Amino acid sequence: MLYFLIRRFFWAIFLFLVATIITYIIFYVIPSDPAHIACGTHCTPQIVAHVRKSLHLDLPIYQQYWLFLWNMIKHQSLGYSYADGEQVNTIIRQDVPVTASLVFGGAVFWLSISIPIGILSALRPRSILDRFGMVFVLIGISAPAVWIGLILAYVVGFKLGWTPIATYCNLLPTSGVGTCSGPAEWAYHLILPWMTFMFLFAALYVRLIRANVMETMSEDYVRTARAKGASSSRVLFQHVLRNSMLPVVTILGMDIGLALGGAVFTEFVFNLRGLGSQLIQSANRDDLPVVVGIVVFACIAVIIFNFLVDVAYAWLDPRIRLST
Amino acid sequence: MALLEVTDLNTRFRTDDGIVKAVSGVSFTVESGETLGVVGESGSGKSVTFLTLMGLVDRRHAEVSGSVRFDGQEILGASGKQLQKIRGRRIGMIFQDPMTSLNPVKKIGWQLEEAVLLHNDVTHDEARRRAIEILKEVEIPKADTRIDDYPHQFSGGMRQRVMIAMALINNPEVLIADEPTTALDVTTQAQILRLMTKLQEEHGMAIVMITHDLGVVAELSDDVLVMYGGRVVEQAEVDDLFTKPEMPYTWGLLGSLPRLDITSARLEQIPGQPPSLLHPPSGCAFNPRCAYAFDRCHEELPELRAGAVGEGHRFRCHLSDDERARIWEAKKASLGAAEGSAA
Secondary structure (H helix, E strand, C coil): CHHHHHHHHHHHHHHHHHHHHHHHHHHHHCCCCHHHHHHCCCCCHHHHHHHHHHCCCCCCHHHHHHHHHHHHHHHCCCCECCCCCCEHHHHHHHHHHHHHHHHHHHHHHHHHHHHHHHHHHHHCCCCHHHHHHHHHHHHHHHCCHHHHHHHHHHHHHHHCCCCCCCCCCECCCCCCCCCCECHHHHHHHHHHHHHHHHHHHHHHHHHHHHHHHHHHHCCHHHHHHHHCCCCHHHHHHHHHHHHHCHHHHHHHHHHHHHHHCCCHHHHHHCCCCCHHHHHHHHHHCCCHHHHHHHHHHHHHHHHHHHHHHHHHHHHHCHHHHHHC | CCCEEEEEEEEEEEECCEEEEEEEEEEEEECCCCEEEEECCCCCCHHHHHHHHCCCCCCCCEEEEEEEEECCEECCCCCHHHHHHHECCCEEEECCCCCCCCCCCCCHHHHHHHHHHHHCCCCHHHHHHHHHHHHHHCCCCCHHHHCCCCHHHCCHHHHHHHHHHHHHCCCCCEEEEECCCCCCCHHHHHHHHHHHHHHHHHHCCEEEEEECCHHHHHHHCCEEEEEECCEEEEEEEHHHHHHCCCCHHHHHHHHCCCCCCCCCCCCCCCCCCCCCCCCCCCCCCCHHHCCCCCHHHHHCCCCEEEECCEEEEEEECCCCHHHHHHHHHHHHHHHHHHHHHHC
């Protein structure tokens, strides 16, 4: 177990370095002048030069990168936005709850629809439900997130007027004029984004769960369970499900980790101020510290969820406990 | 009345390529306490026959007809609930591959207790006590601690003992063993067979030993069923079958059996492949591989008929009694001759 943790730790550092270095190199290659943007429209060349120096943009790229690493390790700081001088830590702290609400709520939605459909269509392959599920899957896989989001916003939000079309409300109650907050408002405003996520992911998960359940149903130990005299439902719940959920856990961990790094399109369509829309905005403004900050956060999210997957795996499958 | 009486059992699987005739017109009986050996190649229908009578073939893809009477009661086509009461309690079953036949994510204690709790109204502690008891009976060392291990912590032979324990934990009247030793190495095979014989004496259950190993049959069985192409081609008491087999496929099987008392330069083999059950040969299914086939064998399926010994020994072959006797005598002589030349 210790060996496993050490290995995992070094892997995480390596992943982190690669991701941030690539981000820096991309920004170095793009011909742009962040100092000019940071300074504003009415700047003299002298002031621009001053700004450039204060943002360390005059240093070679490897020194800038070193400075970024140093600040992060020494001060746990991701630096300051070029655009408005705000702390990147603060920006991310503001945006994470939005993206996290979107992703975790979406995951609950897509799992609660894909697990039952996946299992039922595995038990009755080629039935009407199975075929219906297949159509649903094809729509989900073929349609882009933006399109699904816009259609939902137009039909459910605008035409039917059942839900808000856009914006986010805080989960925890906050006071203030013109702000909405509280769990009910939070969920009410997030329904459409969650539905969008559900369409996107449920499709794949239905297929994945269906395939895994069918494969497990044909295992020898399932035949053994039936030969023991277990009923079909007992066979399904006690012998099939846990074994068939192993691959689903892997994919789920990866998807959630990745989506936390920014559900770009869904946030964009529903005007949610999360990491995804922040990433687009900052990239447009050449705001390197914010972009790198989000990359760092995404790395950490992916690493944490991969670790959680491993823990879940060891819990689900006793064969893994000995080999780690 | 026989304990298990199978009459004209047919199993057909619908596939995309057509209908697979896995089992055709199979009839036999199993008396309580006796051992029936069922021999045949892979794809001869021997496993499917017993999966069918246990109701373990997928009903959506299989058409089943005929009659299976267990203890006087028709169980073919019985409801799921009725079958669940019989499976695991009155008929136990063990399978070929012990490595994959136990659930990998459940402790073996859990799996044994499940078998008890499914059929008996007892507490968990009582179920666990019985599980430990049966593990001791199948000679698993340190049964009271090993009960909390997972299947992957056992060797193949030990897992097969667990499977046997699980099949016998409710004292069934019949144990169906589907190639229980095929996946094991030879020394372990011998141990498992000895264990099964011992348990049969103690529990008094009937055993159906499905195998392709004639050695196993010779050692354990009272009666033998030889299957080929989904049909019974010969059935006899074990001594009759070995001393006077009546049809060419059985001759081939006996000829391919390695024997230490006969030093033959080379084992005989049956040429060709097992027949396709999707497009079986017309007439006798064995005719493409039979050295003695003549016109009638290609046209007409031989009936299962009684030989010289009487109803106890039945076989399918168009060859006349004289011809068969002559061929078998010659075969016996050639086996003997091989011995002579080697000496």
